[in-house]
Amino acid sequence: MSLRGLSPADIFERALAGERHALGRLITFVERDAAEAEIVAEMAHTRAGNAHVIGITGSPGSGKSTLTGQLVKLLGEAGKRAAVLAVDPSSPLTGGAILGDRVRMEDVASPDTFIRSMATRGHQGGLSLAVPGVVRLLDATGYDPIVIETVGVGQVEVDIAGTADTTVVVATPGMGDSVQANKAGLLELADLFVVNKADRPGASDVRRDLELMLDLSHLSGHDQRTGMRPEIVMTTALSGEGAPEMWDAIERHFTTIADNGQLTERRINRDVAEVRNRLMADLESRIDVMLTGNSLSGVAEVLDAVAGRSLSPTAAATQLAARISDL
Amino acid sequence: MADEVSTNPPQLRVVLAKLGFDGHDRGIKIVARILRDAGMEVIYLGLRQSYKNVVNAVEQEDADAIGLSMHNASHMTLAPKMVAALAEAGLEVPVVVGGIVPDEDIEPLLEKGVAAILGPGASAEEVAQTIRDAVASMRAETSQA
Amino acid sequence: MSDPAPDQARAAWQEAYDSTKLRDVPFETMSGVPVDALYGEGPYPGQYPYTRGLHAAGYRSRLWTMRMFAGFGTAEDTNARFKELLRSGGGGLSTAFDMPTLMGRDSDHDWALGEVGHCGVAVDTLADMEDLFADIDLSSVSTSMTINGPAAMIMAMYIAVGENTGVERAQLAGTIQNDILKEYQAQKEYIFPPRPSMRIITDMMKFTSAEMPKWHPISISGYHIREAGSNAAQELAFTLANGFAYVEAAVASGLDVDDFAPRLSFFFNSHSDFFEEIGKFRAARRIWARWMKERYGAKDPKSMMMKFHTQTAGVSLTAQQAEINIGRVAIQALAGALGGTQSLHTDAYDEAMALPTENAARIALRTQQIVAHETGVTNVIDPLGGAPFVEWMTDEMERRAEEVFAHLLDIGNDSILEGAYAGIENGYFVGEIADAAYRFEREVNEGKRIIVGVNEFTEGDDGERNLLRIGAEVEDYQLKRLNGVKQRRDGDAVTRVLERLKTEAADPEINLMPTMIEAVKTFATEGEIVAALEEEFGTYVEKVFL
Structure with missing residues (x-):
């Protein structure tokens, strides 16, 4: 209508x-x-707070959207009302984007599945504000689980996947993914590793590398918060092999953190982080208005004083900070 | 915050699709890039989409416009059906048809509710502007009523 | 020259040339100046690596085949045209199928509305194939069929028509396009995912190698890759890579390379950049010869000789001032001739909008006749060979293609076949093609590249865009016919044979062709056979790469 x-x-x-x-x-x-x-x-x-939020991230070409499709297919077959939020980068030059992830997902998903494509839209922090808001809406309207799929390259995308209840990091053979995962901080973030394209040569090497890195990390790879060591699941997204095992592992993780209180703690942290991000964004825009506009009297004088070397930037900031609430 | 954002024109979201068997996707892929480079967000569905798939995408993606690419003679059957499927779903979204449409079919298609037709040889600027215009006139129409 | 005995090579060419029967025409210019058969140096025409052509006498012995592809409406309409062609002395029948048939779907499929019989003939069941070839002796004709996804079913129907009319399959001569890799890369008329599709193709190659010596089970087509927006070097590289992939698949299935490679043929596009096209054709022959000999160990020279058909570039035709397309087609046809094509289709000037009108199709044929009989380019074998720019362009095309092969070997763990699968899966081919198409479009848009009548010299366009339409009667007729066949056939037999086909599809050791032939004989429809196989093989859905 x-x-x-x-x-x-x-x-x-x-x-x-x-x-x-x-x-x-x-x-x-x-x-x-x-x-x-x-x-x-x-x-x-x-109305929100019910859905299991799953983040899936991995390098471009890791097959994570196909894998997400397989997961969504399984969820549909299990009678779940799932939603997917597929986040892709905007062009830094024009702000436009081509979002092409729906097709393969819709093709396999049950008709109840809700799929939304989202572009990062350039502005830093914008995404970290929008995604929790969208997840909240999906949650409030009864979608569960909610899968957020992002490219694990930029910090913002990584952070978004990291705010999920369960974060899945996808690695593939031949792309140096295990090393990348370590660098990008994905190792600390992951609740579950998926080695996709397990039929390719080198898949077991990736698994071994990940095991090794987990062994070397704090408490032999056991998450400090949950005491869990992330599982490693082998999949072949194209054929769907391993997808049920991946879903089982995701559920196991969720049950464990729900039982040991981690889930509540994570969600509280997530809400606090959102409040914080929102405050930061608000502050930032106020500061921008203060420094670039003429809406507040006296600001130009302070800045002139800094330029004239009669006032230090530190002292200027202290003076102006007191006036932020005037905006 | 809200004020700040609304000073920029809202980013248009456009669903691009091909219906039926036709597999010529050179044109629609070029259009996808043209629209991206004009700052729009393109939800690219690609080949062999059903009316239902397009309706689903428009609903869930809250698209502002639909671009259909047609290179077979089936535009006269498929495009009006798409328009009807949208109307049935209560979606007030303009449909722009691009590709090979002979002159004599243009009027009948417009009468059947297609918003605009882009022929081969339309420039990038024409393509983007046609989409913007189609969205603007649909908005004018719906806010009047 | 790299040849240690250039005089010997020259003598060998001379001997081959002298023993060839030449066309009975004066080999002299319009003004009566006699011209030699050959200028320049080796490797000579007819000699490895065949850069200068496959045959010692080139077009002096035989012109290219002027093959015009046509057909629409019902099977009976096309049959009438076939008979007319045979009466006027032609021996080759060329069949185009409509879109539903090409996609492996029946005429009563939801999307078939408006498409039935439109761009070719509609074939749902063996009954349509029987009509198509009614009263034609299949042992005395050569039939070319342009179909890919459902090629196995259509070939099965052709075999069945032959057997029902007393013609053994060994006597059947012809070509079926059957080039599925380029469908994923460019034309997008795929049905099953790549690997099961390749299994069907190797089944067909094995079957024809064993039982149909006069049949060409595949025609590797770059034409559609170019039409989808690739550049010349990509067309060359992707097409040859696909050729290598089929060779690797056939060899892996147990065939000897020299058993099937001589029956592989190619199909290229001829676009407007004259010397680039000529370089592309010459490089294609050389690359194929080298790879077949050096990488795939072919011993039979016929395995190394690339035969190809050429069609002028449909994508280059403009709707604006359509008549000027005649000029484009003439130049493209000339490039095909100078590149040494074995056969040529020239596009009709009004094809940018839809099916050609009869007058336009006639002009197109006349255009290549002018190239063959008036220009004199057929008097000298590879007349441009040895020209520095032409040789440089040939080398450059080869170099660019080799870069692509190296990439495919890299992503395919030293296998071109695996590289082709990987490139389809990761969007390499479609991405490269889309990039090239967008780049060209932007250059036209920004005026950096002039397209006459489109962004320059636009006055003179009458603005008319007309289109030949096929009446809805064809569709009505075909639907009634399909319904009738379904009512008359033995439904249980259809179900049984489709069940068996499904079981066999699950076992890669079994060749699907024999059961496929049985299936079409029960009047199972093309769509039903496809659906049965889809249950086992799945349906390919393209992942979006932009």
């Missing part, structure tokens, strides 16, 4: 009733950080 003329609250009601275009529109509000986003977030937050 048409969404024409509806208030955000009306659209939210529609989304709750299962109307997918309504949910699609709410996500747009959040993604654009539009005025409606705050109203929507309010309504969503009270």
Whole structure:
């Protein structure tokens, strides 16, 4: 049905009733950080907190979107109402993006699956604000589990995958993935490793490397928080081999952290991180307005004083910090 | 925050697809890049999509426009059916058809609800502008009513 | 020259030339100046690595075959045209199929609406194939069939028609395109995933090697790679790599390279950049010869000789001022001739919009007749051989192709076949092609590259874009026919044979051709056979790479 003329609250009601275009529109509000986003977030937050959030990340070409597709297929067959958030980079030059992950996923997913493609949209931190908001909406409208798929290259993407309840890191033979994983800090982040393209030569080497790195890390690879050592699952995404084992391992992880209290702790941390990110973004934009606009009297004088070497930048910052709330 | 963001024009999201058997995807891939380079987000579905797949994508991705690429003579059957499928789902999203459409078919397609037709040889700027215009006039139409 | 005995090579060429029967025409210029058969140095025409052509006498003995591809409507319409062609002395039948048939789907499929009988003939069951070749003695014709995904079913139907009319399969002569790799890379008319598709193709190669000595089970086609937007070097490289991949697959299945390689043939595009095209054709022959001999250990020179068909570039035709396409086609046809093609199809000037009108198709044929009979380029064998720019371009095309082969060997663990699979899976081919297409488009858009009538010299366009339409009657007729066949056949027999086919598909040791032939004889439809195989093999869905 048409969404024409509806208030955000009306659209939210529609989304709750299962109307997918309504949910699609709410996500747009959040993604654009539009005025409606705050109203929507309010309504969503009270209803969220039920879904198992799974992050899947890996280098480009690791087959993670095919693997996500296989996972979604399994979930559909198990009668779950899953959602996927597929995050891909925007072009740094034009801000545009080509998002092509839906096709293979939709092809295998059950009709109940909700798939949303999302571009990183350049602005630093924007993504770390939008993704939790979108996940909250999916959660509030009854999707469970929610799979966030990101390219494990940029720090922001890695962080996003890392905020999940269960973070899966995909590695493949022949790409130096085990080394990359170590460098990018994915080793600390991973709750589960998947060695994809297990039919390729070198797959067992990748497994061995990962085991070795886990052995060498703190407490022989046991997560300090959970006491769990990340499992390593071998898959062949193209044929779907290993996908059930991957899902079992994901569930095992979830059960364990749910039982030992880690889950609650993680989610609290996640909420605090979101509040923090939101504050940071707010501060940042206020600072930008303060320093580049003329909206606040006296600022230009302070900056002139710094330029004239009569005031140190440190002292200037202290003076201006007191005025941030005036904006 | 909200104010700051809304000073930039919202980023258009465009679903690109081909319906039916036709496998000529040189054109649609070029269009995908043109739109990306014009700053839009392209949800690329590619070949052999069903009406249902396109409707699903428009709903879930909350797309602003649809680009259909047609290189067989089937545009007269497939494009109006796509328009009808969207209407049935209550989606007010313009459909722009690109590819090989003979002159005599342009009017009938427009009458059947296709928003615009882009022939071979349309420039990159024309392609992007046609999408922007189609979105703008659909918005004007729906906000009036 | 690298040849230790150039005089000996020259003498060998002379001997081969002298023993060839030449066409009965004066080999002299329009003004009556006699010209030699050959200028320049070796390796000479007819000698390894065949850069200068496969035959010692080139077009002096035999012109290229002027093969025009056509066909639409019902099987009966096409049959009438075949008979007309045979009456007027032609011996080769060329068959185009409609889109549903090419995709392995029946005329009653949801998407078939508007497509049935449109760009070729509709074949759902053996009954259609029987109509297509009714009253034609299959032992006396050579049939070329342009189909890939469902090639095995169509070949099975052709065999069945032969057997039902008393023609042994060993007597059947012809070519089926059957080049599935380029479908994943460019034309996108695939059905099953790459590996099961390759299994069907090796089954066909084995079957024809053993039982159909006059049949060419594959025609490796770069044409569609170019049409999809690749550049000349990519067309060359991807096509030859696909050729090597089929060779590796056939050898791995137990065939001896010299048992099947002589029956492989190629199909290239001829575009407008004249010298680049000529260099591409000459390089293609040389690369094929070298790789077949050095890498694949071919002993029979025929395994090293690349035969190819050429078609002018449909993608180069413009809708604007369509008549000027005649000029483009003429230049492209000339490049094909100077590149030494074995056969040539020239496009009709109005093909940018849709199927050609009869008048335009006639002009296209006349265009290549002008090249053959008026220009004099057929009087001298490889007339451009030895020209510094042409030889440089030939070397450069080869060098660029070798770079691609090295990449494929790298990602394929020293196997071109595995490299082709990997390149399909990781988007290498489609990505390279899309990059090239976008680059060209941007250059045209920015005016850096002039396309006459499109971004320059645009006055004179009447703006008309007309299109030949096929009436809906064809579709109605075909649907009724399919329904009738389904009602008359023995449904249980169909179910039984399809079950068996499915079981056999699960066992890679079994050749699927015999059961496929049985299946078509029960009037199982092409779509039903495809669906049965899909249950075992799966359906290919392209991953998006941009």
